[in-house]
Amino acid sequence: MPLFSRSRVLISAAAGLSAVAALGGLALSGGSAQAAARPQAAAAAPAASVTHRVLFDDTKAEEAGNADWIISTSKPDPLGENASPSKETDWTGALSSWGVALQKTGDYSLATLASGKTITYGNSSNAQDLSNYDEFVIDEPNTLLSAAEKTAVMTFVKNGGGLFLISDHNGSDRNNDGYDSPKVINDLLTNNTVDSSDPFGFSVDSLDISTDTPKAISDSSDPVLHGAFGTVTGSIIADGTTFTLKPSDNSSVKGLLYRTGYSGNTGAFFVTSTFGSGRVAIWGDSSPVDDGTGQSGNTLYDGWNDTRGTDAALALNATAWLAGDGSGTTTGGTTSGTTSGTTSGTTSGTSSGTTSGSTTGSTTGGSGSCTSAQLLANPGFESGNTSWTASSKVITNATAEAAHTGSYKAWLDGYGTATTNTLAQSVTIPSGCSASLSFWLHIDTAETGSTAYDTLTAQVLNSSGTVLSTLATYSNTNAASGYTQRTFDLSAYAGQSVTLKFTGVEGSKLQTSFVIDDTALNVS
DSSP states (O other): OOSSOOOOOOOSSHHHHHHHHHTTOEEEGGGOSOEEEOOOOSSOSOOOSSOEEEEEEOSSSTTSTTOOOOSOSSOSOGGGTOSSOOSGGGSOSTTHHHHHHHHHHTSEEEEEEOTTOOOOSSOTTOTTOGGGOSEEEEESOOSOOOHHHHHHHHHHHHTTOEEEEEOOOTTOOTTOSSOOHHHHHHHHHHSOSSOOSOTTSEEEOOOOEEEEOOEEOOOTTOTTTEETTEEOOBOOEEEEOOEEEOTTTOTTOEEEEEOTTOOTTSSEEEEEEEETTEEEEEESOSGGGOBSOOSTTOOOOBOTTOTTSOHHHHHHHHHHHHTTOSSOEEETTEEEOOOOSSOEEEEEOOOTTOOOOEEEEEOOSOOSOOOOEEOOSSTTSTTOSOSSEEOTTOEEOOTTSOOSSSSOEEEEEOSSSSEEEEEEEEEEOOTTOOEEEEEEEEEEESOOSSOOOSEEEEEEEOTTSOEEEEEEEEEGGGOOSSOEEEEEEOGGGTTSEEEEEEEEEEOSSSOEEEEEEEEEEEEO
C-alpha cells in the first residue's frame, strides 16, 4: 500500500441510497426498477460445530503512519465495539470489512493481539497465546519480531497453525525504525531458531510496484481460489511487492496470483505453502484488504471493494483454508483432499459470473434396486424455518421477492452491505441410487456491468464439513427476471450422508438477491 494512499471515488448511486441502505439494504423484486428495502438480519448464521479461532496482530506497528491494520478498536475482543456487526463501519479499522465478513458467518471467533503485548506460543498466562488459535494474521509488520516471538510463530505453524502474512512495498517503513515489512518478514524466515533454511519456500522481493492487476492461475480445485466465499480471478497492486519461489527448498510452495507478465518462480503476488503440520499464505500488498474506512486522520484506500480484483473472496477463502476449513492441502501446484465414503468423483470449477459446474464419478456404494423418492425435507420452505439450517431471515415470506410457488422461499443477501448468508440441509443418499439435485433460482441486483461483485455457491459437503464439490458459482452478472431451474447429478454420492449448502456473499456497496425455491433431491 502506498505511504500516501489514494481515496477511492465511488461511482454509484450508493450515496443517494444510503438512507435506505441503512435500514437494511435494497432488493429489486423480479429484476424491476422498483427498489424495496429488505429488513437487516438480526444475527449472523448459526454457529458451526467447530468455530475457527483467528488472531490478528497489532504488536508490530500495524497502526503507524497511515496504516490502520486492525479489525476493530476494541481489543482484544472486537465484539466490545459492536456485538452484532452488519457493515464495515460497525467496527473501526481498515480491516473491519474482513473482520465483519468473518463474524457474520457465525463460524469464526476473532481477537486482536493488542499493541504492547508479546507474541507467545505455549504460555498459559497469556490469553492471546497462539496455542489458543487456529490462525495468526500479521498484516504489514513494521517492527522486527524478537527471537522468542519468531520461535513462537514458527512453532505454531509447525504444530498445525495457519499463518497469514501480508507484506507491502520496499521502503514502506511507517514508523521510521529502519525496517519495512519485506525486511521484517524475510528476517522471520531466515533468522529463527526453528528453521532458517527457507522454511516456507519463498522470499519477499525488495520492490515497489506502483500499480498492476495480478491474475489468478487456472486451478479449479484450489481451495483458496475456489472457496466458500467465491471464485478468485485477480487482485490489485497499489504500491506493493512480489515473491520469489524456491520449490527446491519447500516443494509445497505455490503461486496463486502473478504480476502481469510473470509466472513460475518469479513475480508471484499471492503464495501458499505448508510447514510441518501447518499452512502459510502471503500477499504482496496491504491495499487489497484495506476497506477505505478506519480511524480518523488516516488516509486509506478501498482495495477491498476495488472492482479490478476479487480481493474480498481471496482474503476470506485464504482465511478459511488457513484456519482449517476443509481438508484440502495445497502442495506443489496441485490441491489434494480426503473424503469419506466409497465414492470417487471429480468436479469442474467455475469462474465468477458463470453458471456452469458438473460432477462426475462412479458409485461403489452398493448395488440392487433403488426406491424412487424425493429426499429433502421442507423442499419449498412452506413450513418456514424448519429442516434447514439457515442464516437469520433467509427463509421468509417477505413480499419484496416473490416465491416460485407458494409464499415462502430462501432469500440470501440483498442488503447492500457486506453480508454472508448460508442455507444448508443434510441428507443420506441411498446406495445403488441415481440422484439429481434441482432448485429454482432467481437473481436480481442493483449492480451494473460484467464484473462479479456478489456470489452464490452451491456445494456438497461430507459429514465432517469438508467440501466435496462446488457444483456452481453464480453472481450478480447472472441476474434476470423470473426463476431458472438448475439441476446437478449427485449420483457420485450414493451411499453417503452429505450436506447441501448454499453460500451467498455480498459486497458492501449495492445489493444482489439470490432467491432459491422448490428444491428437490430425487433418487431413482
